[in-house]
Amino acid sequence: MDKKRYERPVIIKQYSGLMNKFGSSPVTKPMTEIDGIPIRRMVDEYGSPLFVFSEKKIRENYRKMYRLFKTRYPKVQFSWSYKTNYMNAVCSVFHQEGALAEVVSGYEYDRARRLGVEGRNIIFNGPDKNTASLERAIKESAKIHIDHFDELFEIIELTEKMNADVDVAIRVNMDTGIYPKWDRFGFNYENGEAMDAIKRIIKNPRLHLTGLHTHIGTYIMSADPYRVAASKLVNLANEIYKQYNIVLDYIDMGGGIPSNNTLKGQYLQAEQILPSLEDFADAITSPMFDLEMPHDELPTLYLENGRSLIDDAGYLISSVIANKRLSDGKRAVIIDAGVNYLFTSHWFNHKIVPGQQSGEFTENSAVYGPLCMNIDCLRENIVIPSFKKGDLVVILYVGAYSVTQWMQFITLRPNVIMVMEDGETELIRENENIEYINSLEKVPEILKNFSL
Numbered sequence: 001m002d003k004k005r006y007e008r009p010v011i012i013k014q015y016s017g018l019m020n021k022f023g024s025s026p027v028t029k030p031m032t033e034i035d036g037i038p039i040r041r042m043v044d045e046y047g048s049p050l051f052v053f054s055e056k057k058i059r060e061n062y063r064k065m066y067r068l069f070k071t072r073y074p075k076v077q078f079s080w081s082y083k084t085n086y087m088n089a090v091c092s093v094f095h096q097e098g099a100l101a102e103v104v105s106g107y108e109y110d111r112a113r114r115l116g117v118e119g120r121n122i123i124f125n126g127p128d129k130n131t132a133s134l135e136r137a138i139k140e141s142a143k144i145h146i147d148h149f150d151e152l153f154e155i156i157e158l159t160e161k162m163n164a165d166v167d168v169a170i171r172v173n174m175d176t177g178i179y180p181k182w183d184r185f186g187f188n189y190e191n192g193e194a195m196d197a198i199k200r201i202i203k204n205p206r207l208h209l210t211g212l213h214t215h216i217g218t219y220i221m222s223a224d225p226y227r228v229a230a231s232k233l234v235n236l237a238n239e240i241y242k243q244y245n246i247v248l249d250y251i252d253m254g255g256g257i258p259s260n261n262t263l264k265g266q267y268l269q270a271e272q273i274l275p276s277l278e279d280f281a282d283a284i285t286s287p288m289f290d291l292e293m294p295h296d297e298l299p300t301l302y303l304e305n306g307r308s309l310i311d312d313a314g315y316l317i318s319s320v321i322a323n324k325r326l327s328d329g330k331r332a333v334i335i336d337a338g339v340n341y342l343f344t345s346h347w348f349n350h351k352i353v354p355g356q357q358s359g360e361f362t363e364n365s366a367v368y369g370p371l372c373m374n375i376d377c378l379r380e381n382i383v384i385p386s387f388k389k390g391d392l393v394v395i396l397y398v399g400a401y402s403v404t405q406w407m408q409f410i411t412l413r414p415n416v417i418m419v420m421e422d423g424e425t426e427l428i429r430e431n432e433n434i435e436y437i438n439s440l441e442k443v444p445e446i447l448k449n450f451s452l
């Protein structure tokens with residue numbers, strides 16, 4: 001018999017409360033409760049993994065952001081970006097706070113209407129508004145933000161066919177100093193396309209130009225591009241006022257303000273490098289004071305912030321399935337939530353913290369999800385304490401774009417709950433089961449029998 005190969009034992013540096021170069025201990029504090037409710041209790045009741053949203057945090061975020069803008073410019077209206085998180089309960093909290101609905105497809109439009117939002121309180125954005133949804137939006141007096149000339153021409157045709165008038169705005173893209181430029185949505189400012197679209201709208205007796213819109217990108221890491229963008233929309237609004245004596249109802253500056261989730265490849269934590277919300281509010285509101293119309297007719301400032309209002313109000317609780325040593329000695333932890341629930345983990349190093357008090361020794365580890373796929377890695381490297389099977393971890397900043405972009409892949413999607421302000425927990429989306437998934441499938445008759 002061959003002698004077994006000798007494998008070198010590994011010696012790994014253990015960190016315990018040492019100062020790192022930022023002066024603080026690398027030991028992450030465990031998170032054992034959310035808004036006072038023990039996470040273990042939530043998992044016992046609703047299963048693992050489990051998405052949790054905090055009603056309190058959503059309302060706090062909204063009110064804080066609203067105050068920042070409202071104290072800088074007198075007329076402000078927020079609009080909730082459905083694609084960021086269109087869970088009905090989440091949208092309802094935003095609507096209770098006073099946000100309109102901002103949708104980017106016929107499906108999202110439908111969701112808003114079914115939730116009870118009237119057409120006139122829906123902002124209809126996006127490059128793909130099909131004929132049926134445009135017709136409906138015109139009939140229901142939604143705020144249609146036109147993306148391109150083909151859409152403008154279709155709206156003109158539809159209003160003739162329907163013998164209807166319609167209020168419209170256009171989406172404008174511009175050079176804001178961010179490259180590559182986001183010029184695929186809307187009409188360009190610099191080359192005169194936006195003004196061209198504006199003229200065509202103004203010349204048409206059925207179309208009424210009521211607003212200008214831009215959304216310069218997402219997770220914008222500097223406030224300056226907003227200042228540039230707001231100045232350019234203000235210039236357009238002033239031109240429209242001077243040339244046609246039209247006072248716009250609103251200027252919509254879109255969303256894109258970052259949350260504190262940290263991008264992959266970003267050396268420092270997001271909190272340490274991002275401008276403050278005050279900086280963003282200053283950049284957006286300052287140019288508004290160059291508007292030349294009379295003060296009592298100033299357009300309302302619309303904002304469509306998504307991720308900055310919801311990301312830190314969402315948590316994903318997950319259980320440890322196993323511990324492993326990789327062949328090079330590195331520790332790996334397998335948890336029961338994978339990239340199928342966290343599409344955002346392709347771009348972000350989500351913060352992951354222990355869900356219970358754990359030992360004080362920490363070690364650089366990989367965190368893998370449960371999928372039998374190499375891509376299912378939540379963190380390549382994270383310094384965390386050791387876990388036992390069944391221990392809980394909490395993944396942070398999962399409120400934005402997770403429960404809209406998640407996939408039903410290999411496993412079924414889990415329960416989603418909301419911790420209410422009164423301390424109760426409510427199920428807001430039930431976990432999927434095989435009956436639900438299979439109910440959409442059909443097997444051709446000829447394939448129904450097999451014998452193995």
Ligand SMILES: *Cc1c(COP(=O)(O)O)cnc(C)c1O
Nearest residue numbers: 081215218255256304305306307
């Ligand atoms: C996605 C989107 C938003 C929200 O963007 P965030 O980066 O989540 O703030 C707002 N407006 C439009 C038009 C969008 O497409």
